[in-house]
Amino acid sequence: MYFWLFMLVMNLLIPVTMIVAGSLFMHKPPKNINNVYGYRTSRSTRSIEAWRFAHLYFGRIWYRWGLVLLLVSVLVMLIIVGRDIETVGAAGGILCMLQCLVMILPIIPTERALKRKFG
Numbered sequence: 001m002y003f004w005l006f007m008l009v010m011n012l013l014i015p016v017t018m019i020v021a022g023s024l025f026m027h028k029p030p031k032n033i034n035n036v037y038g039y040r041t042s043r044s045t046r047s048i049e050a051w052r053f054a055h056l057y058f059g060r061i062w063y064r065w066g067l068v069l070l071l072v073s074v075l076v077m078l079i080i081v082g083r084d085i086e087t088v089g090a091a092g093g094i095l096c097m098l099q100c101l102v103m104i105l106p107i108i109p110t111e112r113a114l115k116r117k118f119g
Contacts, residue, residue, distance in 0.1 A: 001082075003085050003088055003089070004077070004080070004081055004082070004083075004088050007077065007088055007089070007091075007092035008074075008077045010092065010096065011073045011076075011077060011092055011095050011096060011099070012070065012073060012074075014069065014096070014099040014100065014103055015066045015067075015069040015070035015073055015099065016066070016070065017066075017103075018062045018063070018065060018066030018069065018103060019062075019063055019066035019067060019070065021059070021062060022058075022059045022060065022061070022062030022063030022064075022066055023059070023063055024059070025038075025039065025055040025056070025058055025059025025062065026055070026056055026059035026060060026063060027059075029051075029052060029055035029056070029059070030051075030055070032048075033045050033048065033051050038051070038055060039051075039054045039055050039058045039110070041054070041107070041111065041114075043111055043114040043115065043118065044110075044114060046118065047118065049118070050114055050117075050118045053113075053114065053117060053118070054110055054114055057109075057110050057113050057114075058106055058107075058110045061106040061109065061110065062103075062106055065102055065105075065106065069099055069102055073095060073099070076091060076095055077091075077092070077095075
């Protein structure tokens with residue numbers, strides 16, 4: 001049971017991070033283009049307008065997808081509660097890999113939107 005609880009906490013880190021960062025990007029994005037914090041790609045750093053647009057767009061996607069991912073993660077972990085360590089570990093590992101993929105995928109629509117809007 002302790003391992004299941006550990007895997008639950010670990011599998012909630014990515015969705016919670018996406019929700020918090022998405023909300024920050026939407027409501028309090030970095031004011032200036034910088035090399036430390038924010039959505040930093042060559043397209044998003046070309047102008048301050050592109051920088052602001054990218055954070056709003058990417059933040060919305062991350063926030064929404066993070067909520068969905070949180071729900072899916074909790075449901076998957078509830079399905080495997082009480083199972084053996086191998087099952088919990090395998091399901092938790094697969095879920096974590098899928099979460100990483102979902103976390104990275106919003107870059108594609110964000111870059112497309114930047115290209116459409118700013119050329």
